[in-house]
Amino acid sequence: MTKRYAMVCSSNQNRSMEAHFVLKREGFDVASYGTGAHVKLPGPSIREPNVYEFGTPYKHMFDELRRKDPELYKRNGILPMLKRNLGVKTAPQRWQDNAADGVFDVVITFEEKVFDMVMEDLNSRDHILMKPVLVINLEVKDNHEEAATGGRLTLVLCQELEATENWVDKIDEIIFNFERQHRRKLVYSISFY
Amino acid sequence: MVAIMSAKLREKVAGFLAAAKSARSLNSKLQSLQHLKQIFSDDADTDLLSEFLPALLEFHSDSSSPVRKLVIEIVGGVGLKHVEFLPDIVPVLIAALQDSTPAVARQSGTCGMDLFRSTLVKIAIQGIYSSELDDSLKLSWVWMLKFKDEMYSLAFKPGSDGRRLVALKFVAATILLYTPDPSGSSEPPSNHSYEEKFDGFNMAWLRGGHPVLNVGDSSMEASKSLGLLLDQLRYSKGKSLNNSAMIVLINSLSEIARKRPALYGRIMPVLLALDPSSSANKGMHVLGAHYPLKNAFFACLKCSHPGAAPWRDRLVGALREMRAGDMAEEALHELCQVNGNVGYKNKAPDEEEKPSLDPVDAMDTDIRRKRSGTPDASDLAAEDDISGKRARQTPEASIDQCKSSSSAVSTSRGDGDNGPVQQLVSMFAALVAQGEKAVGSLQILISSISADLLAEVVMANMRHLPSVRPKDEELELDKELHTTYGSKDSQFKQLSSFLRDILSPSSPSPILDARPSASNNLENPKLEEQEVMTPIYNDVGGPLITETAVVTVPTDIPISSSEGVPSVNDVSLAIAPEVPDIGFPENGIPGLESSVHSYGLPETLAVSSVVGTDLEDASQDQAISLGRSSQERIPSISTDRSEELSPKAVCTDATSINSSTATSLRLPSQLVLPKMSAPVISLDGEQMDNIQKMSFMRIVEAYKHIAVAGGSQVRFSLLAYLGVALPLDVDPWKMVETHVLSDYMSHQGHELTLRVLYKLFGEAEANADFLYSTNATSVYEMFLLKVAETLRDAFPASDKSLSRLLGEVPYLPKSILKLLECLCCPGNNDKDEKAVHSGDRVTQGLSTVWSLILLRPPTRDVCLKIALQSAVHHLEEVRMKAIRLVANKLYPISSLTQNIEDYAKEMLISVTSTDKTNAVGLNLESQKEHLNASVSEGTVPKDVSSDAHQLNTCESSSLSSVSEMQRCMSLYFALCTKKHSLFREVFVVYNSMSDVARQAVHGQIPILVRTIGTSSQLLEIISDPPTGSVNLLMQVLQTLTDGTVPSPELISTIRKLYDSNLKDAQILIPVLPFLPKHEVLLLFPHLVNLPLDKFQGVITRTLQGSSQSSPVLTPGEVLIAIHKVDPERDGIPLKKVTDACNACFGQGQIFTQQVLAEVLNQLVEQIPLPMLFMRTVLQTIGAYPSLVDFIMNILSRLVSKQIWKYPKLWVGFLRCALMTKPQSFGVLLQLPPPQLENAMNKTPALKAPLVAHASQPNIQPTLPRSVLVVLGIVSDPQAASPTEKTQPQSPTAEAQPSDATAEAQPSGATEEAQPPSADGSGSEAEKSKETSTVSNM
8 A cells, every 4th residue: 555655845856856866766656846936946146046947857957057057056066956856857846736646645845834835735626535635844954965864854754654554543643753753843734635 | 239348348347256256365356356447437337237236345345455445446436427326335335434444434435425425416406407306316315315424423423543534524525515605606507417527516506496405404404513513623622633633623624614704703713712822722632733723724814705804813813822932022022011012023014113003904914915916925925035035124025924924934033033132122122212321231231242143133123123104103203303302403403514514525516415415324224233333332432432322322222112112213213314414323313412523523524425436326326226225224114204204304404305305216116115106216136236236335345444443343243244134146245355355454354254254154054945045155155265265365374364264264165175275285286376385385274274173173084184185295395394294293183193194004005006006107297296396496495304315315216206105105204203113014015115115215214213213112123023124124223223322222132133033144234333242253154144245244344343332343353253154064155255255355455464464373373274264365465465475474384284184275275385486485395295296296387496496506405305306306316215204204195195085075165166256356367267276186
């Protein structure tokens, strides 16, 4: 009874992709999304981020940034990150447009704002299937190091969830144990498909 | 055709069913069922189903849960399409609800939900269009209602498994279905096809007259269900509800509330009562419910239905409450209450302004949001955090934050981060509120907090400057202002006119007049900040303290207490536009002594003149820039302020009118104007950038003056904070950088740089935002790098600024480490950096590295690496410096010792490996390097150390590669001097070294060993040297004994070594002079056995002695010792002995003829005679012909010793006689006749001359007759006559043949021995003659 997982952050670049990468490597059925309006990557300055539409292939971004300023983007870790990403999937996807991707059992978000947006989006959809979906927020800072840590923690959490046949009955216990073990606060909610 | 098809299908279904039934394994069973599912959902007709459904249903009692679940799924799908089967299906579903496996039960619930909904829709629509309903449909509906009841009982039964969630959701969904949707169409769809889709079903379609359904009844039921749901929340207190059920309940209820506003009023009280902070129920569920509740509140807040409106303020209040617990906020709250202010602190400027109007405000903002449109709002939220920074400053954003109080990161950031700051702000406010009497405490407060905190307070204040001010208050306040400051007005005018007089040259026309005013206004933010700082600044200033402290008060007020003390607040706002006019803030200050003016003026003048020249643009532009800049800096000064200003402007003068238009110009960029009547000038990005840039530049410029005036310390933090507040692409850092670097010393560049870096670091660390922290990090790196590079290039190498800076910055990025590396290892990384590097730079780099290692433990490894790399640098000079650092300073640090050792060892070992594998390549490379090296030696001769001399010593052979070897080894050798035991490794490695490497080692050994001296570790090494290291050992010993007296320990160690392990006598050579004589003599045979060159060393050593003592042996003793060596007894080849002799003879200056004579004299007395005696005699006569008389004496003594009895010597004797003829004739004639005869027989060449000699008249008579007979001078008539003479000879004669035979054998030995002697150093010609004669015999 494998579950389907979704990793969600705002741009579907760093945190969600790190987790996606890790979980995929471990054989999970996983997808990843961003909730932002656009995909934004750091640019030469704060006012000039590189903005892409969701659906723009990582490869495209990679090539473009490498053309623009290889030194800068290598130094701030963007190019390596994109390289990692393009090995995981083709392009960033937007959570709000994922209705066609089917039903997830567990959604992990990495920022409270994203969590709220996912919840809002799920609640605004029509609940036809009556299939519960667990949404967990694990707060992860949006930088490379933290994302790596977040990816590891997510893996642990998902393994825990995967091991329980029915999370609905065990979720409080799982969350409690996880929080105690990793000293991380989790927030979860339940919605329906 | 159809029949065939259906028959086929039937067969197939039957087959699958049978397979599923008979299947053993779970998988195959599931597979068969999957096929069935496919068929049933695709194209099963009623007949087929009615035939097989019962069989299928049987599976619901299957033992394995996946099968049960799948069956439920299949029949659920069937039920959706074929309502008529529901009476069969639903009982199964109901049964499944109680299934022991929750997943099956959930599946059943889910299917049931779908069935219920679709049946309801079908029955409703059928009922709308016809008065009669299918019986089957009716029956199905009855069953569905049964199912519903079942679900209800499940939902409201205590317990907490997964079934309950579905059941609760079911109830909620039923409520939604049973109640009319106000937003949906109330007209039913016109065609029947709608049956298939039930999403948009609306109860409002039914308008009575439906045979089964009744709107009223269903609403009643829904209402009842809702009551039940609410009761769950209301009375459960967490006992019967677990977290997930709680969440589902809350989510469902909020959904209902949103979708059915009619029920809003029923649901809200319950939800609000749940609010953890407002109610007393502190169960564990409260924690879990917090977030869903929050979300629910937000969702509800967004509901636009009029029925929801009355609840909004309660919702807002509840949301606000959820943030309770924040200490800072509480404190703030209290403080504000003290100030007589009620309401919410610190939320948004407008709220602060009119707290009593808060609910209205909430509405207000809500309306605003609506105006901007929901997508817009969500976009704002979606807008990631780039805008976060600035959004924080704009009122719109803060309103939004307030609305969405607990949602946003921004709020938590705003409150959590600034907790202490906010406290401080309110503290300032409280103090300021007390008026002048609190000046003292204010001052103490300001001086007692850190500059960073102070800066933060200032920044926080800027944010809280009010943007909106209530109009009704304004007039009143203005009045108040006038009354308060009426008395001062004259003073203002006086001063302003005075100032204008001074400024008039630069402002000839009234239009241009705006220029200084604008400029001053630009300064305004800065001045305000300055003033907060002034007290400390004045501490330096002395007598001005009190006055300027007073200055601080009013300007502080607007910043810190905008909400707390409204009257003072307004005063300050009013002052602001006046300031430009007057030029100095003090003018606007109440209770200011006039003496202050004189102090204030010069600085103002300076500032404004600078400004004036800077701004040569159109005054309009400036006005814009003014507006923009102050908006950036003091974002909350906005709309209403300008309105407030205009009346004020009337009572001042023309310039302030200008400034007031300027302020109105900034309105548009604010975007939150309630009045759109103000002129709108929208600035594009570039303009904004320019304006921001200019304003920041001004501030930075002003710092130059501050620096002159002193007290800039406190202000540095502020600059850093300002820089962070500016958008990055304005690039404030570039300006700060320029400022810092333009005069590092007098601008206190170090402090400022540190402040900036710490602030940037803090930003990067604290910020969760990817974009922002990445950028802050890169700015940090660039800034530091730039400063460091400039420090490196601009300052003399002896300057410590760089090292100090690097020691104190928050962290060192890679680029800095690279810079250090370039400094320490010139030429390693970039070839083009040339002139910059001199020896001093290297020293600078190294000392920086050293201090970093000491001061920054985390960077130790990296810095150590740099130092080590430098220590194997190809440039001698660099290397020696680095080695000194590493060996003397770093190596003693215990945590580094091992690393250094390992590295040095690695390098040492690399010598053995590299020079074997790619010696050629190395040579090429090192030749190049050597070129460099020699150049550098030439240029910096003073730095060339002792190593350079070694370099010279071994330059005979492939010098470049030797230097390459030394490059790798010197570090290790340097370490050896610190830790002698390391030396052993050199011995170990030595064996596998190439010749070049050995040469390098030998070059270094003398220095090293001399430094080490005879330490115990060294003795230990000596006592047990690794194999193959004898040469090295020898050199070590030589060095140790060179010029000094070796310690007894050393000598005994060497002796022991010789005695035990190493039978190689050469190791004894260095200590020979220090051994007792008898030992040396004892050892002599072994010494003789050494190779010739070594033996020569022995001779030198033994003869020269040490400086303190006399030589161990005299030359004579040496020679005698050599002669005493018995080849057979001592097992030493005769050749070695002869070589030894030859060696002695080779050194004529030592082995003089006197020595030889002495030696021969002694030797001739020995019994038996030394084997080589005659050889030595021969050599002596060969070397010193003048000794011939002495030799004759020796020969005659030999005759008396019956030399002929030593066959070997006899041969030599005869040869000697031959050589020394005619002098030897006398001796020959002394021989007894038989021997004489023998002699003549052996050397026929002697006979004739001898006979001739003997025949001489003066000699012949002296000879006995027998001799003459032998000579043949006289015939032997009486051969037997002198019996007394022949008798003694007879034994000899008899012995003769035996002698001859005996002689034949040793002659072989001499033969062996002789030929090599030819290459000895003696007189070759003679020896070869000897050889030939001997072998001829």
